[in-house]
Amino acid sequence: MTSCDFLIIGAGIAGASAAFELSAQGRVILLERESRPGYHSTGRSAALYTETYGNAAIRSLTVGSRPFFDATVVSGFSEHPVLTPRGVLLVGREEQLASLDEAFAAGSRLTPTIRRLDADAALAMAPMLRPDQVAGAVWEPDAMDMDVHAIHQGYLRGARARGAEVVTDAELTGLTRRDGVWRAETRTGTETRTWTAPWVVNAAGAWADGVAALAGLRPMGLTPKRRTAITFDPTPIPAEANLKDWPMVCDVDESFYFKPEGGRLLGSPADATPVEPCDIQPEELDIALAVDRIERAALFKVRRITHRWAGLRTFAPDMTPVVGPDPEAEGFFWLAGQGGYGIQTAPGMARTAAGLLTSGAVPEDLAALGVNAVDLAPERLRAP
Numbered sequence: 274m275t276s277c278d279f280l281i282i283g284a285g286i287a288g289a290s291a292a293f294e295l296s297a298q299g300r301v302i303l304l305e306r307e308s309r310p311g312y313h314s315t316g317r318s319a320a321l322y323t324e325t326y327g328n329a330a331i332r333s334l335t336v337g338s339r340p341f342f343d344a345t346v347v348s349g350f351s352e353h354p355v356l357t358p359r360g361v362l363l364v365g366r367e368e369q370l371a372s373l374d375e376a377f378a379a380g381s382r383l384t385p386t387i388r389r390l391d392a393d394a395a396l397a398m399a400p401m402l403r404p405d406q407v408a409g410a411v412w413e414p415d416a417m418d419m420d421v422h423a424i425h426q427g428y429l430r431g432a433r434a435r436g437a438e439v440v441t442d443a444e445l446t447g448l449t450r451r452d453g454v455w456r457a458e459t460r461t462g463t464e465t466r467t468w469t470a471p472w473v474v475n476a477a478g479a480w481a482d483g484v485a486a487l488a489g490l491r492p493m494g495l496t497p498k499r500r501t502a503i504t505f506d507p508t509p510i511p512a513e514a515n516l517k518d519w520p521m522v523c524d525v526d527e528s529f530y531f532k533p534e535g536g537r538l539l540g541s542p543a544d545a546t547p548v549e550p551c552d553i554q555p556e557e558l559d560i561a562l563a564v565d566r567i568e569r570a571a572l573f574k575v576r577r578i579t580h581r582w583a584g585l586r587t588f589a590p591d592m593t594p595v596v597g598p599d600p601e602a603e604g605f606f607w608l609a610g611q612g613g614y615g616i617q618t619a620p621g622m623a624r625t626a627a628g629l630l631t632s633g634a635v636p637e638d639l640a641a642l643g644v645n646a647v648d649l650a651p652e653r654l655r656a657p
């Protein structure tokens with residue numbers, strides 16, 4: 274039997290970042306079912322940091338995460354910057370102008386650098402788009418590409434350096450509470466191991482409601498949603514120098530996006546199909562949708578698809594993450610529902626979790642940006 278202060282379930286970005294923050298405060302063990310942390314959603318993202326995406330709670334957590342990302346070289350977290358300039362152009366047709374106005378009004382509250390563009394200015398920035406498909410845009414110059422691997426590995430490495438133990442091939446199969454501590458069982462092949470801790474942190478991504486069920490707790494109503502992505506060569510092929518400097522282009526109502534990725538383009542139909550938690554794979558129909566929607570908007574064709582994948586984005590019913598202690602079980606802490614923003618919000622979310630767990634409060638800098646324990650609390654999703 275191995276004991277610790279905080280037993281974290283799931284070593285994706287949520288569990289890894291929480292392990293990093295909490296290991297400064299106590300002994301942490303991080304349990305991961307797969308042999309490779311990051312195998313699920315964390316390793317399948319589009320790797321974009323954008324402050325205009327998601328609801329108000331997400332935007333606050335994102336903006337509050339930026340100082341951590343910007344300081345990774347100085348702090349020794351990573352050898353090179355984890356964010357590199359990209360810029361995002363949210364585009365809309367005539368009938369989407371109201372959506373652009375809304376996105377601009379919501380985004381400019383915390384991100385004053387964003388700009389509302391007319392059709393000519395948008396097309397000057399994105400000459401690969403069909404002029405009849407662009408009536409205006411919102412330009413976010415400070416949106417960045419993220420090095421997700423470096424961020425995830427930085428968190429795992431940093432947590433280990435602070436004394437945390439990361440245990441892979443360890444699937445949580447049982448969770449009971451007795452005499453003020455949780456007793457967790459994991460299975461590796463035929464071997465069963467037991468772990469004890471006063472706190473369990475549920476960072477199991479798409480499986481978070483299932484982990485709660487192991488403890489006999491009611492679900493939060495989390496829904497994993499499939500999202501598909503491809504990388505492809507566009508034709509006519511723009512000069513490499515141009516292509517790699519393109520901004521990310523997103524439809525303002527999220528029906529497609531594309532952005533440069535390793536000398537090619539990464540594209541998605543921005544699908545969000547509810548599914549059961551699993552090792553999700555892409556569907557042919559969604560790949561065809563990606564091609565169709567991108568080709569309708571752009572002057573290039575999708576010539577050769579070089580890579581295709583799908584991942585799960587897991588949402589609470591109100592699209593806000595679930596961060597806080599379970600109101601019905603002592604010592605059970607939720608860190609789930611990261612949706613489509615789990616990488617860019619990880620520093621803010623992990624510091625919020627550590628603050629709530631160790632001092633009962635959201636860190637002051639995040640609270641000043643509007644991060645609020647009540648908005649994130651599990652209570653909001655439990656019917657009385």
Ligand SMILES: Cc1cc2nc3c(=O)[nH]c(=O)nc-3n(C[C@H](O)[C@H](O)[C@H](O)COP(=O)(O)OP(=O)(O)OC[C@H]3O[C@@H](n4cnc5c(N)ncnc54)[C@H](O)[C@@H]3O)c2cc1C
Binds near residue numbers: 287318
């Ligand atoms: C196509 C796509 C594009 C995206 N683009 C972006 C983007 O541009 N920017 C952004 O910020 N976010 C993006 N996201 C969202 C982001 O990837 C997720 O929000 C984030 O990875 C969720 O992290 P997580 O740690 O909660 O989940 P995961 O990475 O899935 O980790 C959960 C872990 O828990 C483990 N686990 C589950 N059950 C158990 C158990 N019983 N015992 C032990 N371990 C268990 C799993 O094996 C898994 O490794 C995108 C997602 C997709 C799919």
